[in-house]
Amino acid sequence: METENYGPNLIQIARATDDILASVLNVSIDELPCVLSQRNIRLETAESIIKTLKDVCLGIGVDEACAYTPDEDFHPILLLDNQGESHDWSDDIGTKWEPMALRFCELVIIVEKQEAAEIENCYYILGSPITRYQYHMEVCVYSAKTGELVASETFLGEVPGECPKSAPQEQTTIYGERVSFKVFEEWLADLVNPP
DSSP states (O other), X not given: OOOOXXXXXXGGGTTSOHXXXXXXXXXXXXXXXXXXXXXXXXXXXXXXXXXXXXXXXXXXXXXXXXOOOOSSSOOOEEEEETTSSBOTTHHHHTTTTSOSSGGGOOEEEEEOOOEEEEEEEXXXXXXXXXEEEEEEEEEEEEETTTOOEEEEEEEEOOOOOOOOSSOOTTOOEEEOOOOOHHHHHHHHHHHHOOO
């Protein structure tokens, strides 16, 4: 049976209790955050949730958020950049892991901008040296309720190609591939425990 996608229509009844929502959706209260995310039944706008939670990375917890306990349950997340805005990869994840109301958010994930780090300089008798760069990206996971750091990880992009024996005189750099969304998503899935 295909589930109906109620979309943003339920924002107007955001004050309905979880008991009522669970009853209407014919699920248990424990299943409610997961079912709302899966069906994209939004009770509050994404913008209002982001606005309330954007300072969690500063150690400022939000009492209205849900407590995080590492277990096998589903843990709704908010994915932000280091400026407190929705991260570009939020679109790739979609709403399937997103909290549909502030009270369901457990984790705030801060994804830093990918930076290229110098890993080797190659020198040539004629011409400029060539510098090899590898991308890295820092990710920090915070409890939405307490503002405490729950986990962190450094992701590395692909190692750049080796320095060639000879190269055009104007070549001065070799970059590896950036950190892929797929690698990040696989790591994140272990925290979120999606259904």
